[in-house]
Amino acid sequence: MDFDLTDEQRLLKDSVDRLVADRYDFEARNAIRKQPEGFSRELWAQYAELGILGLPFAEEDGGFGGGAVETMIVMEALGRALALEPYVATVILAGGVLRRAGSAAQRQELVPQIAGGERLLALAHGERQARYNLADVATTAQKDGDGWVLHGTKSTVLHGDAADTLIVSARVSGGQQDADGVTLFLVPADAAGLSRRGYPTQDAQRAADITLANVRVGADAVIGAPGQGIEVVRRVVDETIAALCAEAVGAMEATLHLTVDYLKTRTQFGRPIGNFQTLQHQSVDIFVALEQARSMTMYATMMARSDDAAERARAVAAAKVQIGRSGRLAGQKAIQLHGGVGMTQEYKVGHYFKRLTIIDLMFGDADHHLAILAQLGGLIATEKAA
Amino acid sequence: MELSFTADEQAFRAEVREFFRTSLPEPIRKKLESGHHTTKEELVAWQRILNKKGWAVPHWPVEWGGTGWDPVRQYIFREELMMAPAPEPLAFNVSMCGPVIIAFGNEEQKKRFLPRMANLDDWWCQGFSEPGAGSDLASLKTTAKRDGDTYVVNGQKTWTTLAQHADWIFCLVRTNSGAKQQEGISFLLIDMKTPGITVRPIITIEGGHEVNEVFFDDVRVPAENLVGQENRGWDYAKFLLGNERVGIARVGASKERIRRIKQLASVQRDGDARIIDNPRFREKLAAVEVELKALEMTQMRVVANIKNLEKGKPDPASSILKIKGSEIQQATTELLLEVVGPDAIAYQPEQGEAGWNEPAVGPDWATTAAPNYFNYRKVSIYGGSNEIQKNIIAKAILGF
Numbered sequence: 001m002d003f004d005l006t007d008e009q010r011l012l013k014d015s016v017d018r019l020v021a022d023r024y025d026f027e028a029r030n031a032i033r034k035q036p037e038g039f040s041r042e043l044w045a046q047y048a049e050l051g052i053l054g055l056p057f058a059e060e061d062g063g064f065g066g067g068a069v070e071t072m073i074v075m076e077a078l079g080r081a082l083a084l085e086p087y088v089a090t091v092i093l094a095g096g097v098l099r100r101a102g103s104a105a106q107r108q109e110l111v112p113q114i115a116g117g118e119r120l121l122a123l124a125h126g127e128r129q130a131r132y133n134l135a136d137v138a139t140t141a142q143k144d145g146d147g148w149v150l151h152g153t154k155s156t157v158l159h160g161d162a163a164d165t166l167i168v169s170a171r172v173s174g175g176q177q178d179a180d181g182v183t184l185f186l187v188p189a190d191a192a193g194l195s196r197r198g199y200p201t202q203d204a205q206r207a208a209d210i211t212l213a214n215v216r217v218g219a220d221a222v223i224g225a226p227g228q229g230i231e232v233v234r235r236v237v238d239e240t241i242a243a244l245c246a247e248a249v250g251a252m253e254a255t256l257h258l259t260v261d262y263l264k265t266r267t268q269f270g271r272p273i274g275n276f277q278t279l280q281h282q283s284v285d286i287f288v289a290l291e292q293a294r295s296m297t298m299y300a301t302m303m304a305r306s307d308d309a310a311e312r313a314r315a316v317a318a319a320k321v322q323i324g325r326s327g328r329l330a331g332q333k334a335i336q337l338h339g340g341v342g343m344t345q346e347y348k349v350g351h352y353f354k355r356l357t358i359i360d361l362m363f364g365d366a367d368h369h370l371a372i373l374a375q376l377g378g379l380i381a382t383e384k385a386a
Numbered sequence: 387m388e389l390s391f392t393a394d395e396q397a398f399r400a401e402v403r404e405f406f407r408t409s410l411p412e413p414i415r416k417k418l419e420s421g422h423h424t425t426k427e428e429l430v431a432w433q434r435i436l437n438k439k440g441w442a443v444p445h446w447p448v449e450w451g452g453t454g455w456d457p458v459r460q461y462i463f464r465e466e467l468m469m470a471p472a473p474e475p476l477a478f479n480v481s482m483c484g485p486v487i488i489a490f491g492n493e494e495q496k497k498r499f500l501p502r503m504a505n506l507d508d509w510w511c512q513g514f515s516e517p518g519a520g521s522d523l524a525s526l527k528t529t530a531k532r533d534g535d536t537y538v539v540n541g542q543k544t545w546t547t548l549a550q551h552a553d554w555i556f557c558l559v560r561t562n563s564g565a566k567q568q569e570g571i572s573f574l575l576i577d578m579k580t581p582g583i584t585v586r587p588i589i590t591i592e593g594g595h596e597v598n599e600v601f602f603d604d605v606r607v608p609a610e611n612l613v614g615q616e617n618r619g620w621d622y623a624k625f626l627l628g629n630e631r632v633g634i635a636r637v638g639a640s641k642e643r644i645r646r647i648k649q650l651a652s653v654q655r656d657g658d659a660r661i662i663d664n665p666r667f668r669e670k671l672a673a674v675e676v677e678l679k680a681l682e683m684t685q686m687r688v689v690a691n692i693k694n695l696e697k698g699k700p701d702p703a704s705s706i707l708k709i710k711g712s713e714i715q716q717a718t719t720e721l722l723l724e725v726v727g728p729d730a731i732a733y734q735p736e737q738g739e740a741g742w743n744e745p746a747v748g749p750d751w752a753t754t755a756a757p758n759y760f761n762y763r764k765v766s767i768y769g770g771s772n773e774i775q776k777n778i779i780a781k782a783i784l785g786f
Contacts, residue, residue: 001395001458002388003690009387069387260784280780287779288706295683296676302389318676370676374668379675380641382648 054115079250094121101224160208161198324366421754468638635711
């Protein structure tokens with residue numbers, strides 16, 4: 001066990017930190033979020049240049065062979081910056097599906113385009129009625145000659161409006177909530193019958209609802225084993241949760257720094273309000289919540305790629321509980337400690353609060369995952385291992 | 387960054403676990419598992435078993451009986467010890483006074499005291515707190531006046547844990563009342579058999595006798611029992627308290643208690659259902675397990691960071707371990723009480739005492755749940771209260 005970064009990891013961290021420090025001050029971010037796509041294509045190209053778009057993909061596919069720790073490093077930096085680019089959508093979610101289930105031909109075609117920043121992807125899996133149940137898929141795919149015809153509606157597809165290619169899950173057999181019988185398809189965003197309604201999210205990112213009205217795809221559009229798509233989605237969502245945990249840690253860290261700086265400079269009653277012990281102790285509460293969240297993020301990072309499904313499920317659920325609770329405490333207390341200025345859109349801390357809130361709502365909130373963990377019997381076995 | 391245990395570390399864990407399985411006397415294990423106190427004789431016997439194996443003081447320098455294990459192995463050892471569950475070697479000897487003597491004592495003191503500490507030939511207790519000096523420890527008033535080659539000690543210490551067993555006490559005493567508070571304190575070793583020392587029990591809310599008042603009335607202490615330099619005792623005390631916080635998370639003990647909670651909750655019924663099948667209870671327990679897993683990782687981060695710190699300087703992040711560790715210990719004793727429920731109501735302090743043969747009212751394992759819950763309110767108070775820990779973080783980490 002060793003928590004020190006390797007030289008290569010240190011280099012990666014330094015270069016990502018430097019890029020976001022140089023390019024992502026609050027004014028720059030405000031300008032970026034007002035662009036029509038809601039993110040910066042120019043920065044996306046710089047991410048490509050830095051190598052982080054191809055980071056988790058295998059070298060033989062055109063990636064850089066990075067592991068979970070490398071993703072954690074990048075996500076923390078993006079969290080600190082409140083970055084708006086579709087990194088999670090393209091690289092972690094859709095990229096994860098491609099990495100885990102894509103054929104050699106699919107990977108070799110798409111990974112270089114992702115790594116080069118030329119193609120954006122999105123995972124169109126969630127549906128409104130499903131809430132947090134990943135197996136609930138009502139969208140259908142019917143066999144049509146060699147190909148398939150997709151029909152249904154996907155909701156809150158992260159960066160689904162900007163994506164060039166969508167990965168769509170659709171049911172080929174079984175009941176609406178069966179874990180079996182869902183297949184994943186690569187669908188061009190401009191396919192006939194596909195319509196998108198893009199919108200901003202509460203945290204200034206973008207999402208889209210996507211309607212598929214008899215969208216025709218070829219046999220080569222299928223990703224992975226037919227009918228086994230849910231298992232792929234589950235694994236990718238576990239990795240995504242670990243990545244979002246890291247992003248939340250970055251956001252919480254920035255939240256804490258902003259808050260402590262504010263308390264040291266804001267003067268009332270003739271002294272910096274940071275002199276008041278009650279405010280110091282509340283800052284410490286944020287610090288403790290952050291460090292506990294950082295620890296759990298490391299645990300999730302370590303476990304999210306485990307092949308032991310039960311162990312992985314427990315670890316990821318536990319991490320999402322911790323992140324949800326820590327993020328809520330950090331965000332709410334930071335606003336309170338800032339007072340009125342924390343309520344304004346002109347000030348950065350509220351934007352961290354919103355991002356942390358939305359991260360909790362993605363892929364199951366703290367209560368949802370606590371119920372899962374409790375159902376699985378918790379983390380500590382009743383019987384001692386021999 | 388390597389976030390999992392290496393194969394070597396796992397093999398080490400198996401070795402340690404096997405040793406505890408085969409060497410820990412079963413009556414001691416049973417007592418700890420059911421939340422009973424061990425006797426002085428049992429603790430001495432167990433520490434000597436550890437010492438014979440060479441494992442009583444793993445973190446000490448090898449020349450004084452340490453094992454040379456890296457911090458990760460030390461951590462694994464402690465966790466396995468607590469999960470066995472086995473008694474920890476007496477903290478006053480091995481984690482508090484021993485390291486101070488190693489760091490600041492002279493050769494004579496090391497030779498005289500350390501081997502006997504490791505083997506628990508001498509039982510040590512801690513004379514820090516006073517009636518007027520709790521969280522504000524530096525305001526302590528017990529004086530030591532130099533008189534030739536002795537110090538004459540007068541004053542009162544309190545909350546002195548297990549002083550009733552102790553052969554020696556390490557004390558903070560005021561040797562210069564003119565100086566700034568922190569600069570007039572010395573670290574003095576006092577034989578408990580010295581005339582003028584009186585020990586008076588303090589009975590805590592659950593009815594137990596763990597802590598005491600210790601009175602010093604013209605107690606004459608040889609000057610050679612001064613550790614380090616006169617008036618530098620505050621530095622040594624801070625060093626000691628920093629060491630104490632690293633061990634204070636007690637992750638292994640909380641894991642063991644959660645295991646116990648799950649076992650009992652799988653047996654205890656509430657109406658038709660087992661307690662463990664109550665979703666509300668299960669989620670409360672799971673929430674504590676999440677906090678504990680995070681704490682375990684935080685503890686390992688602190689342990690792994692030791693190599694990056696200036697030697698002897700405590701990591702202020704260890705204050706997190708104290709805050710969260712105590713909260714979790716309290717939460718688990720509370721959950722255990724909840725599982726036991728009405729069976730916990732009968733007050734039977736004699737159960738588990740040597741020589742007591744009457745059967746318990748209700749199940750035997752139920753008798754300790756309430757006393758331990760009451761008693762564990764102490765853990766967020768001792769070792770620097772959690773509010774003091776927050777002051778430390780606010781100052782040392784957040785820069786207020």
